[in-house]
Amino acid sequence: MISCEKAAIICNKTQYRESTFMEKLKLKFHLLMCKTCSAFTKKNTELTSICEKANLNGLSESDKVRMKQELQDKV
């Protein structure tokens, strides 16, 4: 039986499709008995789906650094 902390980490990894098969199995088993983690997993999955739905576009760090630099030069 894994702890809730571990379950949460596996759940987060699952959101990014980075959990292993064994981890998923452990998580599923944990979720059967833990209401809190089930609720968390449901909300977490929801967050992933709305992030996908919003189709977010962000700048990479290097772009931001370059922007900052150019802005600094103008000041």
Added chain:
Amino acid sequence: MVAHKLHPDNWVDNYADYLFNYAVGRVSDAEIAKDLVQETFFAGLNSAKNYKGDAAERTWLIAILKRKVIDYYRKINSKKGKAEVRMSYSSSSSDSEGDWIEERVADPFSTLENDAIENEELGSAIFDCISKLPKKQALVFNMKTIQGISTEDICKELNINPSNLWVMIHRARTALMGCLNQNWFNI
């Protein structure tokens, strides 16, 4: 914070993603959107003395960006020297020739357009919530979720170990869930 003061030093950190997301939605080209955001910052800097403090910094910058987007479309249209607007009523594919125009009008029961508007508002809500996160968490969440960089690369770049990263992701996601619960689901 003084009401009439702008903080250009923090612009990139606080608003770049938000403005970029807004711009990409309108010009649908990342490179052009990047340039527009940069131009917006420059324009904001140049007219900083006109900032009266009526609106929040971000609202003010968005207003500038809107003008930049309009200017961009004006420019590419004038480049072609179009004096007349040509409309082709049939699409380019020849197999639709002879179809009635009525068959191609917008479907009044379609929810696609509303979805697009709602998704854009959702995007701003998410960026609002991300900007409230601690800096390091926001950075990790951005890299992982929005830019989709692999765990390994992020760890290398930020010099942290994977378990450290997952803890930060966990905190960021928990905070975001709470924030979005308030700002998005309970409007």
